Amino acid sequence: LVLVVDFGAQYAQLIARRVREARVYSEIVPHTMPVADMLARRPKAIILSGGPSSVYAEGAPGLDPTLLTAGLPVFGMCYGFQLMARGLGGEVAPTGAREYGRTEVRVDDPGTLLADVPAEHRVWMSHGDSVVAAPEGFSVLASTDVTPVAAFEDLTRRLAGVQWHPEVMHTEHGQQVLEHFLHDIAGCRQTWTMLNIVEEQVEAIRAQVGEGRAICALSGGVDSAVAAAIVQRAIGDRLTCVYVDHGMMRLGETDQVRRDFEEVFDELDVVDAADQFVDALAGVTEPEEKRKIIGREFIRTFEAAQARVFADLVPTSGEGETAYLVQGTLYPDVVESGGGAGTSTIKSHHNVGGLPDDLTFALVEPLRVLFKDEVRAVGEQLGLPSTMVWRQPFPGPGLGIRIIGEVTRERLDLLRQADAIAREELTRAGLDRDIWQMPVVLLADVHSVGVQGDGRTYGHPVVIRPVTSEDAMTADWARLPFDVLERISTRITNEVEAVNRVVLDVTSKPPGTIEWE
Ligand code: XMP
Numbered sequence: 204l205v206l207v208v209d210f211g212a213q214y215a216q217l218i219a220r221r222v223r224e225a226r227v228y229s230e231i232v233p234h235t236m237p238v239a240d241m242l243a244r245r246p247k248a249i250i251l252s253g254g255p256s257s258v259y260a261e262g263a264p265g266l267d268p269t270l271l272t273a274g275l276p277v278f279g280m281c282y283g284f285q286l287m288a289r290g291l292g293g294e295v296a297p298t299g300a301r302e303y304g305r306t307e308v309r310v311d312d313p314g315t316l317l318a319d320v321p322a323e324h325r326v327w328m329s330h331g332d333s334v335v336a337a338p339e340g341f342s343v344l345a346s347t348d349v350t351p352v353a354a355f356e357d358l359t360r361r362l363a364g365v366q367w368h369p370e371v372m373h374t375e376h377g378q379q380v381l382e383h384f385l386h387d388i389a390g391c392r393q394t395w396t397m398l399n400i401v402e403e404q405v406e407a408i409r410a411q412v413g414e415g416r417a418i419c420a421l422s423g424g425v426d427s428a429v430a431a432a433i434v435q436r437a438i439g440d441r442l443t444c445v446y447v448d449h450g451m452m453r454l455g456e457t458d459q460v461r462r463d464f465e466e467v468f469d470e471l472d473v474v475d476a477a478d479q480f481v482d483a484l485a486g487v488t489e490p491e492e493k494r495k496i497i498g499r500e501f502i503r504t505f506e507a508a509q510a511r512v513f514a515d516l517v518p519t520s521g522e523g524e525t526a527y528l529v530q531g532t533l534y535p536d537v538v539e540s541g542g543g544a545g546t547s548t549i550k551s552h553h554n555v556g557g558l559p560d561d562l563t564f565a566l567v568e569p570l571r572v573l574f575k576d577e578v579r580a581v582g583e584q585l586g587l588p589s590t591m592v593w594r595q596p597f598p599g600p601g602l603g604i605r606i607i608g609e610v611t612r613e614r615l616d617l618l619r620q621a622d623a624i625a626r627e628e629l630t631r632a633g634l635d636r637d638i639w640q641m642p643v644v645l646l647a648d649v650h651s652v653g654v655q656g657d658g659r660t661y662g663h664p665v666v667i668r669p670v671t672s673e674d675a676m677t678a679d680w681a682r683l684p685f686d687v688l689e690r691i692s693t694r695i696t697n698e699v700e701a702v703n704r705v706v707l708d709v710t711s712k713p714p715g716t717i718e719w720e
């Protein structure tokens with residue numbers, strides 16, 4: 204285990220990933236964690252992340268110097284590098300010249316940290332202060348035009364640092380430098396693989412759940428599927444998976460999802476609630492109201508499933524019986540909500556029909572330590588179908604928020620046809636992995652005049668919204684080739700009778716969101 208001490212969340216997650224890419228397991232801890240607690244985790248090395256501030260700024264996060272003298276290997280990056288320099292008696296000063304972005308660095312003496320790195324190369328910097336004198340015992344390895352000490356190491360104490368950000372993509376040889384620290388200076392063994400995480404989690408879940416039982420709501424997406432698959436490995440058929448078919452999936456999707464799930468999960472409860480959802484949405488046009496209704500119906504359906512699964516669990520006196528709820532929470536969500544180890548226990552709501560009042564639910568979250576692409580890798584390790592592992596994101600409320608206006612069965616059918624054509628053409632053009640998502644939106648309350656055959660038509664427009672993105676937080680409209688757009692447009696207007704116009708959404712996010720509602 205390598206602990207990444209977070210002095211400003213911007214880069215810490217990326218560092219943790221890069222460490223794992225070097226096949227060493229790592230986790231992030233906040234800089235406010237007492238050193239004793241960090242040492243209690245028995246890390247093999249410590250990495251000090253970058254941070255937003257100058258070490259001299261008021262309220263700048265500090266470093267307990269005992270972390271540097273605990274005998275553990277420590278690597279400082281950017282702000283972490285300066286904290287290290289200052290904490291060990293070096294000198295950090297505002298040089299007046301700031302370096303932001305791409306910077307040329309000169310390797311003066313490669314040492315171990317910069318071995319085999321080109322003498323001049325480009326790195327990503329972001330700092331105002333500079334280390335002007337290295338602490339005693341350190342050799343200075345590199346410099347830039349404005350920074351006399353841009354990298355240093357002390358092999359005896361196994362301490363090293365760089366002024367730049369080796370973790371970002373724009374830094375050349377960043378991974379190489381990080382690996383020199385981890386493998387050659389700190390002596391971390393390269394044992395981390397996706398298989399380890401599965402085995403570790405399986406063990407942990409067995410210990411946590413014991414002879415208890417668990418339930419998991421599957422959405423159709425990759426996170427809940429992988430989480431459930433890991434838990435099933437641990438406790439077998441004492442896990443029940445619930446898939447709620449809300450009737451707003453795309454053409455053929457429910458069948459695909461059902462087939463995939465049936466293949467993977469032993470105890471699968473498929474609840475056909477399509478009528479219940481569509482009826483509940485009757486007459487509703489306001490997007491937030493639609494979302495609330497869909498959320499409410501989902502909870503109702505899932506609670507009914509829970510009541511069935513746990514019906515015979517009788518609460519014991521006092522603590523109550525424990526039932527487990529599996530969730531596909533990812534590491535970024537954990538960090539965002541303030542971190543915290545272990546599992547939290549949530550009290551079951553009183554409106555959980557049929558469940559004893561003092562039954563408690565404990566969370567099982569096997570993906571708490573993983574990033575999205577790691578989840579996909581674990582999914583492949585577990586042999587899950589690739590349709591499951593590589594599914595593009597699809598919103599929980601489904602087509603319900605892609606019909607602008609009231610959701611009806613007829614409109615859902617219309618949209619399903621148009622959407623199927625658009626997806627088919629995208630796949631045929633080989634663009635599935637280049638495009639993050641391509642919602643097709645039915646403007647159900649809008650009509651436009653057209654001419655089809657010899658007659659006037661008065662049909663609906665559909666909008667196609669292909670976007671590129673890395674995390675859905677921001678997105679750009681995808682420049683689909685005109686001939687692909689043309690095929691989509693021609694086919695939809697020919698094959699879907701009630702649609703006589705196809706419109707392309709050319710809005711980035713922000714200001715537009717990816718979905719229309
Ligand atoms: P927006 O429209 O906010 O969407 O740009 C960002 C990403 O989130 C997906 N999305 C949802 N996913 N439940 C989900 O599971 C939802 O209610 C939901 N709403 C939007 C959307 O498809 C995009 O990938």
